[in-house]
Amino acid sequence: MTTTTRATRGVPVPHGVEYHRVLVGEKRRVGRGILAIALLLAGLFGSGAVLYEVGVWIDGLIRPDGDVGPGLTPVTQTLSLLSVALMIPWSMLIQRWLYGVRGASLHSVISSFRFDLFGRVLLILVPLFFIATAIHEYSRPFGTVHWSPTDVIGVLLASVLLVPLQATGEEYGFRGLVFRVAASWGRGRVTSLLLGIGVSTAVFSVIHFASDPWWNVFYVAVSTVTAYVTWRTGGIEIAAIIHSAINLSTFMFWIALNADLAERFDRSPGGVTPGLMIPVLVILLGVTVVVWFRTRRTGPVLTPSGPSATGSDGRTPVEVSGASAV
Template sequence: MKVEAHHSRYEGKLMDAIESEKPQFFATHTTPVEYHRGLVSDKRRIGRGILAIGLLLGGMQVFIIGLTILAALIDAAIGTEARDGYTPLINAVGAFAVALLIPWSMLIQRWLYGVRGGALSSVLSHFRFDIFGRALVVLLPVTVALLVVYYWAPFPQTTWAWHDLLLLVATALVLTPFQAAGEEYGFRGLILRVVGSWTRNARLGLVLAITVSSVLFALVHFSTSGLLNVWYLVFAVGTAWITWRTGGLEIAIVLHAVFNATQFVIDAALQIDPTVATDRSAGAIDLSVLIPVPLIIGAVIVVALRTRRSGTVLTPSARMARG
């Protein structure tokens, strides 16, 4: 009896130690939940969610405007020739400013919801590099082939110096992937999870989360072109669905980063005028902007087929974490 009592006390202490070492994310959910339900609690906290979205979007604009002003001052000091206010340095700081949404989104989630930043990456609370690598191997050649069709029609060429074009290529290869990841962490990450926590029903929360995050994603690009906004909505809805289904941002980041970086590299290689390539006004956009739509639809179909048996990836439960 003494041995059994001692064993029972030891087992109780051991379980208490395990409980105290559990990650905070696991402590929030006793049963597995979908990615967009990661911030669900007993209260809907809609006001807190609106504050989180406001901080995210406001912070993004502060980063962009502040760094752009700094870049313009540097350009003026060193005598860089600006074309419609566009220089390689302004292009680089613009990408860096959006990349700052990665730590900013994590900070907002931690501050307002008490959930660690890693939970934004996936339902496992960390970035799944194995999924990221497999998606990169598949999507890179597919995206390049698609953009060959997209660039079949000639674009206006630039007279920029070769060193300016090299700076644009360097930005595309080094900073653009992080810029794309920043948008994913902000819109398919934080906003999706914030809005997804506003309803009692998980499916209604998913529809609301995809709708709100996608509309906001299109709006922050400030385009007056209906066709371009259609492309933004298709891209946002597709990547949001993939994020929900796979339980993380990895494939969405690959889609976004590969498409943007490859496009910018080709622009520089063909000496396409970046002031024309980045023009989002209605008169500058034609139906060719919808050529990449099959890429997003195809990615959604592939993910649906690959997960038809396993279903939506969920968070580990507290019991699974102990195990």
């Protein structure tokens, strides 16, 4: 009976630990962790390749002239974004399969998505990142191409609906699963944290295949800040907002400006200057400072201490502190 219940419910989340240390056990299980990361990347690139080919096939049926407009179509944009969004369930499945811990624990230390925290921070950060992107675009005009009304409407709709899911998928994969897996290789709290941030940042940066040093600085900065915020607030919510706001504001301006996407996706040396990244980096620094200031006395939000730690309102102290972390 006990064995059946355990297999059904999975390994319980340990009490009173930081978000990234949920998978820490008596053994480091480095080989299992490498397998988890390999499976995550295989799913990411495998689904991307398959859905891209499906998109090309569909476009061949509806665009017999072979015109792909600005470099992508509403179909390929939709399927490429969906392929990354699939990292959300895929990360949860890998964690449950290899570690026995319920996939829902990737949301936060209370194993659920904290919409109250998400909503408050969303209203603050999204406008700031749109302003930063506007400064970036104004500072250095890029090339343009012809976008048909169909491409504008279709890509815009796909982007608004799916870019947040695409960006959130990356957060669950890298600031969720990879962060935890790498952190489980360390014994001490500091070692665990440094391993988690370092490995997740390295993997996230490498998969973008940028040869321009400043693009890599940008990826390292985004990954480090979102991992830090996930650690301090005990969940993925704010990291998802940061990543979604950056990606969505970028696509919105590209569409509005009829951007040449071949030029915009170029990550070779000289593709960007450090000055263009300053507005976004300033916001990331500001987010880091605010999160540290708001959690400086309580420390990082932890998983609940147990059933006895429930207050009169039905919430545990960690739920209260998690909701007011920022």
